[in-house]
Amino acid sequence: MRKEDGSEPMTTSPFNRHNDPFSLTEKEFWDLICTISRQAVLETHEQAYIDAQGPSAETIGAELLDGMSLGEKIDRVQSLIDSRNPFIKPRLSTAGERAAPIDKIMHRRVSERLLELAGDLIEAATGEEGSAEDWRDFLSLHEGALGAVIDPVDGTSNQRAVREAFSCNIAIYRSRGDGTFDLLGAVCTNSSLETLWFNLNPGSAGMMSPAGTSIDLTGAAFDPGKRVPGTLATVGTRGPARDELSGILDPYSSFHLPPAEYGGQTHYDPALTVFLTSGAPKMISWPLSELEYLYVPHDQAVYDAIPMVGVLLAGNCSYYVAKTGKVAGLDEVISWLSDVKSPKGDDPNHHRPFKAGLLVRDGANPNTTSAILKKIKAMVR
Numbered sequence: 001m002r003k004e005d006g007s008e009p010m011t012t013s014p015f016n017r018h019n020d021p022f023s024l025t026e027k028e029f030w031d032l033i034c035t036i037s038r039q040a041v042l043e044t045h046e047q048a049y050i051d052a053q054g055p056s057a058e059t060i061g062a063e064l065l066d067g068m069s070l071g072e073k074i075d076r077v078q079s080l081i082d083s084r085n086p087f088i089k090p091r092l093s094t095a096g097e098r099a100a101p102i103d104k105i106m107h108r109r110v111s112e113r114l115l116e117l118a119g120d121l122i123e124a125a126t127g128e129e130g131s132a133e134d135w136r137d138f139l140s141l142h143e144g145a146l147g148a149v150i151d152p153v154d155g156t157s158n159q160r161a162v163r164e165a166f167s168c169n170i171a172i173y174r175s176r177g178d179g180t181f182d183l184l185g186a187v188c189t190n191s192s193l194e195t196l197w198f199n200l201n202p203g204s205a206g207m208m209s210p211a212g213t214s215i216d217l218t219g220a221a222f223d224p225g226k227r228v229p230g231t232l233a234t235v236g237t238r239g240p241a242r243d244e245l246s247g248i249l250d251p252y253s254s255f256h257l258p259p260a261e262y263g264g265q266t267h268y269d270p271a272l273t274v275f276l277t278s279g280a281p282k283m284i285s286w287p288l289s290e291l292e293y294l295y296v297p298h299d300q301a302v303y304d305a306i307p308m309v310g311v312l313l314a315g316n317c318s319y320y321v322a323k324t325g326k327v328a329g330l331d332e333v334i335s336w337l338s339d340v341k342s343p344k345g346d347d348p349n350h351h352r353p354f355k356a357g358l359l360v361r362d363g364a365n366p367n368t369t370s371a372i373l374k375k376i377k378a379m380v381r
Contacts, residue, residue: 026199029121030185033170034197034208036113037189040106040152040168044159045191047102100160103129106152110168114148122146122172126342127303128154135342143177146184149340151303154280155191157237164191165277167284171306173340183338188307190281194288198310200334205313207287217287217314224316224363230257230270232293232372233278242276244297247375249274256367272372283307286359287314293369294359295376296322298352302337305354309334322356322380325373356380 024032107129114125124141126134127150138147148170153159155166171186185199193210196217205217236242242249251271260270275282278294284307286294296305311317312330319328328336339353358376360369 024118024121029118030187030197030199032118033114033172033187034189034195036110036117037168037170037187038193038195038208039113040110041166041189041191041193043109044102044106044153044166044168045163047105048163100153100156102159103153103156106168107150110150110152110170111148114150114170122148124148125150127151128301130342138340139179139342141175141177143175145175147173147175147181149173149303149306151280154304155277158277158281159191165281166191167279167281167307169280169303169306171302171337173338181338181340183309183334186306186309188280188284188310190284192285194285196284196287196307196310198313200309203313205310217310219313219315220287222287222314222316224361226290227292227361227363228273228290229292229365230255230260230368231273231275231291232295233275233282233291234295234297235278236274236276236297241297244379245274247379248272248295248372253371253375255371256365280304280307283311283359286311286317292361292364293372295372296354296356296359297376297379298356299349300354300356301351302340302354306337308354308359309337311359316362318360318362320358320360320369320373322358322373322376325377328355328357 107127111125111134114122123145124134124137124147126138126147129152130138138149141147150171151167151169153166154169158165167188167190169186169188172184173181174184175181183200185197185201187195187197189195195208196205197208198205203218206214207217208214232248234245234248236245236249247253249272253271254269255272257270257272259266259268261267262270272293275291279296282289282291282294283305286307287310308319309330312319312333319333320326321328333354336353336355341351341353344350356376358369358373
């Protein structure tokens with residue numbers, strides 16, 4: 001049965017069986033996930049203002065949703081204050097920055113919205129901040145059921161220290177009924193409010209700008225010349241991380257780059273230009289950026305690396321596995337990210353199936369790429 005607008009309700013391909021003629025269409029479903037992801041980033045920014053305002057939240061003049069009365073806006077902001085838990089428990093995941101109040105607040109907000117607004121489709125939601133019960137519910141989903149794996153604030157230390165370079169990542173999976181899953185798609189929004197999404201049926205990807213302009217990325221023929229040679233983004237915030245990256249950060253190593261002008265001088269055989277913020281927030285912006293390399297220095301959990309599928313669907317780039325120096329194809333990357341594991345016991349790598357490696361834009365100097373791969377292979381243990 002068609003809906004009143006003429007669209008088809010969601011079916012078993014690629015989601016779950018729904019006989020309700022008022023079920024969401026696939027487009028409506030992904031639009032909803034996109035809205036939740038973008039709203040989460042805005043609310044993550046907003047929370048600091050709420051915290052600073054304290055009990056006088058009613059003086060905040062504007063809220064995040066259009067069409068709300070002043071009273072509704074006051075209630076909305078107050079609900080965020082009320083949702084804060086002063087007794088924040090450590091996250092179940094042992095990866096990354098220790099959980100901060102904003103992690104728990106936004107995990108709860110995103111989970112609640114997913115289950116409230118798409119509960120006829122999404123039956124469980126978990127992620128880096130998920131509880132043991134959340135993970136049990138997700139891993140025990142019956143065959144054909146959908147679940148969400150989320151990282152509501154990917155880049156907690158960036159968000160807390162500099163209020164940028166973080167993202168909200170929401171990946172949707174279909175259960176095979178035996179604790180294994182098929183990745184269906186994802187929506188990821190960074191703190192610049194750029195959104196990267198992909199849907200693996202039929203294999204499409206796109207981006208949305210902060211103002212809402214949408215573009216189709218699928219197999220987009222980006223100009224290989226639209227890149228800045230020798231630019232590389234990676235994560236190296238703390239001292240030990242920078243020590244691991246010493247080969248890449250070395251100002252005297254040769255990377256076979258052309259002469260570059262800097263400070264009124266010509267520098268021959270220059271070093272790499274390295275940006276020390278990366279991960280999912282920079283993967284999201286990759287398709288439209290001029291960055292030449294993005295280095296993932298450690299094996300990742302699915303919620304950290306999920307935008308990579310959208311990046312590869314956009315084309316004109318390759319992902320090299322650090323340990324082997326070999327290219328991982330799109331199907332291999334999808335298989336890594338479909339291998340969802342919960343954090344378990346004392347093994348922090350139990351839930352990290354995505355392999356460390358180097359994302360390389362087409363047109364990059366192969367000698368430069370080779371030099372970088374040699375250095376990162378020595379760093380990856």
